[in-house]
Amino acid sequence: MDLVSFADIRDAARRIAPHAHRTPVLTSRNLNALTQAELFFKCENFQRVGAFKFRGACNAVFSLPEEAASRGVLTHSSGNHAAALALSAQLRGIPATVVMPANAPGVKRRAVESYGARIVTCEPTLASRESTAEQVLKETGAAFVHPYDNDHVIAGQGTAALELMEEIGELDLVLAPVGGGGLLSGSAVAVAGCSSKTSVLAVEPAGADDAYRSFMAGRIIPQTDPRTIADGLRTSLSPRTFALIRHYVAGIVTVSDDEIVSAMRLIWERMKIVVEPSAAVPFAGLLAGKIKLPCRRVGIILSGGNVDLDHLPWVT
Amino acid sequence: MDLVSFADIRDAARRIAPHAHRTPVLTSRNLNALTQAELFFKCENFQRVGAFKFRGACNAVFSLPEEAASRGVLTHSSGNHAAALALSAQLRGIPATVVMPANAPGVKRRAVESYGARIVTCEPTLASRESTAEQVLKETGAAFVHPYDNDHVIAGQGTAALELMEEIGELDLVLAPVGGGGLLSGSAVAVAGCSSKTSVLAVEPAGADDAYRSFMAGRIIPQTDPRTIADGLRTSLSPRTFALIRHYVAGIVTVSDDEIVSAMRLIWERMKIVVEPSAAVPFAGLLAGKIKLPCRRVGIILSGGNVDLDHLPWVT
Numbered sequence: 001m002d003l004v005s006f007a008d009i010r011d012a013a014r015r016i017a018p019h020a021h022r023t024p025v026l027t028s029r030n031l032n033a034l035t036q037a038e039l040f041f042k043c044e045n046f047q048r049v050g051a052f053k054f055r056g057a058c059n060a061v062f063s064l065p066e067e068a069a070s071r072g073v074l075t076h077s078s079g080n081h082a083a084a085l086a087l088s089a090q091l092r093g094i095p096a097t098v099v100m101p102a103n104a105p106g107v108k109r110r111a112v113e114s115y116g117a118r119i120v121t122c123e124p125t126l127a128s129r130e131s132t133a134e135q136v137l138k139e140t141g142a143a144f145v146h147p148y149d150n151d152h153v154i155a156g157q158g159t160a161a162l163e164l165m166e167e168i169g170e171l172d173l174v175l176a177p178v179g180g181g182g183l184l185s186g187s188a189v190a191v192a193g194c195s196s197k198t199s200v201l202a203v204e205p206a207g208a209d210d211a212y213r214s215f216m217a218g219r220i221i222p223q224t225d226p227r228t229i230a231d232g233l234r235t236s237l238s239p240r241t242f243a244l245i246r247h248y249v250a251g252i253v254t255v256s257d258d259e260i261v262s263a264m265r266l267i268w269e270r271m272k273i274v275v276e277p278s279a280a281v282p283f284a285g286l287l288a289g290k291i292k293l294p295c296r297r298v299g300i301i302l303s304g305g306n307v308d309l310d311h312l313p314w315v316t
Numbered sequence: 317m318d319l320v321s322f323a324d325i326r327d328a329a330r331r332i333a334p335h336a337h338r339t340p341v342l343t344s345r346n347l348n349a350l351t352q353a354e355l356f357f358k359c360e361n362f363q364r365v366g367a368f369k370f371r372g373a374c375n376a377v378f379s380l381p382e383e384a385a386s387r388g389v390l391t392h393s394s395g396n397h398a399a400a401l402a403l404s405a406q407l408r409g410i411p412a413t414v415v416m417p418a419n420a421p422g423v424k425r426r427a428v429e430s431y432g433a434r435i436v437t438c439e440p441t442l443a444s445r446e447s448t449a450e451q452v453l454k455e456t457g458a459a460f461v462h463p464y465d466n467d468h469v470i471a472g473q474g475t476a477a478l479e480l481m482e483e484i485g486e487l488d489l490v491l492a493p494v495g496g497g498g499l500l501s502g503s504a505v506a507v508a509g510c511s512s513k514t515s516v517l518a519v520e521p522a523g524a525d526d527a528y529r530s531f532m533a534g535r536i537i538p539q540t541d542p543r544t545i546a547d548g549l550r551t552s553l554s555p556r557t558f559a560l561i562r563h564y565v566a567g568i569v570t571v572s573d574d575e576i577v578s579a580m581r582l583i584w585e586r587m588k589i590v591v592e593p594s595a596a597v598p599f600a601g602l603l604a605g606k607i608k609l610p611c612r613r614v615g616i617i618l619s620g621g622n623v624d625l626d627h628l629p630w631v632t
Contacts, residue, residue, distance in 0.1 A: 275588075
């Protein structure tokens with residue numbers, strides 16, 4: 001298996017440039033003072049569809065040869081990847097089908113529909129998702145675009161860290177959340193390609209710590225029964241993402257859901273931006289003192305901002 | 317009475333430049349599509365202390381002659397102006413006293429304290445505020461900085477619209493909220509100084525519509541018993557702000573609290589930024605169809621982002 005390279009990320013950046021936002025990097029005196037560091041937040045909550053996922057999906061869709069593309073794309077996802085794939089397909093003018101569990105959040109469902117994708121509902125189990133997707137594949141011949149076990153997706157996700165490094169220059173550390181590992185592995189390749197002086201650390205919810213356990217064990221340990229508010233990070237690593245993470249990532253630390261919610265609320269309150277629980281995970285690691293390096297300049301990937309505003313985790 | 321001029325706003329811009337953020341102008345494809353216009357949101361929720369108020373307070377504090385400054389500054393305010401004055405005084409290294417009603421929101425109280433100002437508590441009535449402030453003035457000789465009936469404050473508030481016009485160029489319309497009128501009058505002078513082709517319209521909560529009624533009557537009609545969720549806009553116009561508004565503002569429209577809450581929620585959901593109810597008022601006017609001009613390029617001042625995250629108006 002050829003691993004995703006820095007050149008792949010540069011290609012992805014060129015490919016998605018006409019479609020994706022170059023998101024802003026925000027800073028906060030207040031949060032700098034609180035953490036005794038200089039923080040640079042890469043705001044993928046401002047990305048199209050409200051999450052970094054647009055980068056990977058867009059790169060995958062626009063990488064398809066013409067003939068394959070014409071048969072459309074397909075994914076099974078309950079989250080931001082589904083909306084991202086739907087919008088990317090709409091931009092290329094090809095059909096998209098999304099297999100979604102019946103209990104997917106309304107806001108994400110509506111987003112997918114608003115981009116013109118067809119939704120096929122399944123049971124909220126991995127087995128049902130996969131068999132339903134299989135069925136659609138047989139019927140349509142569509143290209144399956146996995147949310148993270150896909151080289152084009154990984155390369156696309158790496159473009160956020162590439163932009164961060166280009167804009168801010170030398171950083172001591174870049175922090176990213178880890179679920180399936182697409183964002184983390186892409187970011188790690190991008191950072192390594194830009195600077196040999198910048199470490200990449202991952203932060204993961206303690207209630208879905210398969211990446212931490214896999215990293216420690218040296219083999220993939222799948223996540224069973226994840227329990228975390230960070231709904232974007234409940235998935236398991238894949239062979240592609242694990243290989244890159246082992247090679248490029250310095251370490252993985254875990255945070256509790258309480259720490260995630262505190263960090264999320266603080267970002268809203270002090271930075272005046274809306275981020276989803278998964279996006280607050282890296283900052284939670286810093287805030288909870290789980291990251292001990294004496295770092296001065298820290299880049300943080302804020303992965304997305306799609307949250308149910310009617311049910312905020314700190315409002316009881 | 318000499319009215320605030322465009323030159324005063326340019327002076328203010330130079331004076332506050334070392335201290336204030338040049339806030340970003342954000343756009344949203346989604347909200348453009350919804351309103352059939354091209355919207356440019358000037359994000360004063362990202363300003364220091366979380367609101368445009370820092371601009372006016374900073375200009376007032378740094379305009380004081382050395383000797384007067386040394387005796388400190390004073391205001392009575394339950395809101396963002398208090399935090400803004402406290403931080404400005406801290407930056408100049410002079411004392412600040414804030415007379416605040418006992419029922420002021422905790423988040424605003426803590427902000428004032430965190431900037432090192434002294435809080436003197438009063439009853440939540442205008443009479444108590446004024447007599448308490450009078451008492452402090454006698455004791456300290458501090459300079460009283462009114463939240464809006466002050467030329468330096470008005471000129472400072474105008475710098476947000478000045479930056480918007482400089483950055484975006486020709487706009488057909490600029491929308492601002494109106495409470496005491498400091499932001500509106502400063503914005504109107506700034507816009508008129510930059511372009512003769514750009515109109516300024518104000519939007520006001522129907523439950524605190526003294527500016528609308530004053531504008532129609534041609535004389536100041538004070539607000540009694542304001543009832544609106546937009547807590548920054550419950551105050552009455554002053555002679556200074558009314559004179560400028562009559563001269564420079566094309567019109568005032570009103571919106572209901574339901575319209576304000578809908579607009580606020582939509583900004584959070586689609587733009588992923590935190591704005592306070594008062595800040596959503598101009599967009600509410602547009603969204604509710606209260607502004608009928610066939611406008612294509614519309615600037616909107618988002619006045620601030622200080623909101624109690626534990627009590628969001630759409631969460632029951």
